[in-house]
Amino acid sequence: MAExxxxxxxxxxxxxxxxxxxxxxxxxxxxxxxxxxxxxxxxDFPVPNRYYVLQGAFRAYVVTEEGHDHTVSFAIDDWWITDxxxxxxxxxxxxxxxxxxxxxxxxxxxxxxxxxxxxxxKFETFFCRIAERxxxxxxxxxxxxxxxxxxxxxxxxLNRYPLFVQRVPQYALASFLGMSTEYLSRLRNKxxxxxxxxx
Amino acid sequence: MAExxxxxxxxxxxxxxxxxxxxxxxxxxxxxxxxxxxxxxxxDFPVPNRYYVLQGAFRAYVVTEEGHDHTVSFAIDDWWITDxxxxxxxxxxxxxxxxxxxxxxxxxxxxxxxxxxxxxxKFETFFCRIAERxxxxxxxxxxxxxxxxxxxxxxxxLNRYPLFVQRVPQYALASFLGMSTEYLSRLRNKxxxxxxxxx
DNA sequence: AATTACTCATGATCTGGATTAAGAAATAAA
DNA sequence: TTTATTTCTTAATCCAGATCATGAGTAATT
Numbered sequence: 469m470a471e472x473x474x475x476x477x478x479x480x481x482x483x484x485x486x487x488x489x490x491x492x493x494x495x496x497x498x499x500x501x502x503x504x505x506x507x508x509x510x511x512d513f514p515v516p517n518r519y520y521v522l523q524g525a526f527r528a529y530v531v532t533e534e535g536h537d538h539t540v541s542f543a544i545d546d547w548w549i550t551d552x553x554x555x556x557x558x559x560x561x562x563x564x565x566x567x568x569x570x571x572x573x574x575x576x577x578x579x580x581x582x583x584x585x586x587x588x589x590k591f592e593t594f595f596c597r598i599a600e601r602x603x604x605x606x607x608x609x610x611x612x613x614x615x616x617x618x619x620x621x622x623x624x625x626l627n628r629y630p631l632f633v634q635r636v637p638q639y640a641l642a643s644f645l646g647m648s649t650e651y652l653s654r655l656r657n658k659x660x661x662x663x664x665x666x667x
Numbered sequence: 668m669a670e671x672x673x674x675x676x677x678x679x680x681x682x683x684x685x686x687x688x689x690x691x692x693x694x695x696x697x698x699x700x701x702x703x704x705x706x707x708x709x710x711d712f713p714v715p716n717r718y719y720v721l722q723g724a725f726r727a728y729v730v731t732e733e734g735h736d737h738t739v740s741f742a743i744d745d746w747w748i749t750d751x752x753x754x755x756x757x758x759x760x761x762x763x764x765x766x767x768x769x770x771x772x773x774x775x776x777x778x779x780x781x782x783x784x785x786x787x788x789k790f791e792t793f794f795c796r797i798a799e800r801x802x803x804x805x806x807x808x809x810x811x812x813x814x815x816x817x818x819x820x821x822x823x824x825l826n827r828y829p830l831f832v833q834r835v836p837q838y839a840l841a842s843f844l845g846m847s848t849e850y851l852s853r854l855r856n857k858x859x860x861x862x863x864x865x866x
Numbered sequence: 867a868a869t870t871a872c873t874c875a876t877g878a879t880c881t882g883g884a885t886t887a888a889g890a891a892a893t894a895a896a
Numbered sequence: 897t898t899t900a901t902t903t904c905t906t907a908a909t910c911c912a913g914a915t916c917a918t919g920a921g922t923a924a925t926t
């Protein structure tokens with residue numbers, strides 16, 4: 469009960485469910501421990517699950533032909549992660565999803581998700597809401613990429629997601645923000661220097 | 668009946684509805700004619716509707732403080748458009764949405780959408796599906812921006828959306844792809860020149 | 867504890883694409 | 897049809913941010 473409360477608290481932010489519904493929802497998930505550096509999604513493999521992070525940190529990324537990697541999304545406690553495109557269309561993955569720390573997740577199977585949605589409109593509503601919000605979020609990210617400079621994107625990320633900055637490696641953050649590791653390092657250092665001078 | 672068939676065909680791609688349900692769905696929309704250069708969404712105004720384009724072309728864009736504008740999305744026949752973030756959270760718009768041609772749209776009111784969803788789970792399913800797909804699409808766009816060069820993004824757009832290229836002005840396409848008008852012009856001309864040489 | 871592999875910092879150099887400028891074409895308005 | 901406005905082209909110059917190169921700190925692995 470206590471263990472399942474995180475995901476139940478989460479769903480209750482969106483829809484009002486009773487104890488029985490909470491229990492049905494809870495049992496649809498499988499709890500899994502993932503060690504640091506372990507992959508939960510890999511290119512060319514099926515993506516049977518989406519994951520709710522109970523504790524830990526993950527990184528989803530793609531690797532180009534030239535071998536450069538680009539972070540598509542992060543997830544820490546209370547966030548979801550998967551190769552969403554592959555999961556939704558039940559195709560082979562094109563991304564890696566890897567644990568940045570020893571982590572604990574709740575895995576939800578695609579088929580199980582469909583069953584939940586059919587079984588109870590509230591569950592459908594819930595998944596609809598998080599998809600809608602996800603869409604709005606991704607669109608904001610597209611706009612950031614179009615309108616902001618590298619430095620502005622970094623500052624903006626710092627303001628919006630201070631918790632993430634402390635838990636993800638710098639190279640991963642750089643590739644999420646669409647800049648090189650070296651450049652992000654330089655931006656950070658620039659800031660530190662300024663602070664020193666401002667004393 | 669014949670007139671309403673576009674949106675009904677559209678929803679039937681996602682959920683199976685009978686004639687009565689089709690009729691309910693149909694009457695939720697208001698048909699509106701929009702002249703070229705007319706705005707249907709403007710910053711600081713409420714966004715009561717999302718729009719399904721029956722015929723025509725639209726462009727959603729943001730304008731930065733420096734006065735540069737950036738295309739967030741296009742829509743032609745059979746696509747949806749609005750300031751999605753503002754619509755979803757029912758806040759004031761931050762974008763412009765303008766008609767690129769004389770157009771005809773079906774407007775769906777936010778409150779009406781909520782009523783439809785409550786009234787019939789199929790409608791909820793429908794909106795859920797298009798949100799999920801929208802999310803997957805936006806994520807692919809983020810990945811394109813991270814991994815591809817300006818020229819690759821242009822080529823990719825050409826392949827995926829040949830119909831759009833003929834109907835949207837070049838400056839709008841450039842700002843959608845995240846490059847300057849001049850640079851897109853150069854890319855296009857480069858290609859033409861190559862073709863000439865290849866004869 | 868030593869070796870190996872990641873991760874971050876910093877400088878030097880280079881380049882994709884922006885900016886500026888100035889016309890030319892094409893559309894719309896008169 | 898003329899004038900005004902919008903859109904597209906081409907060339908010259910410039911710069912944000914990438915790449916390359918090197919070293920140093922830090923964490924895994926033996």
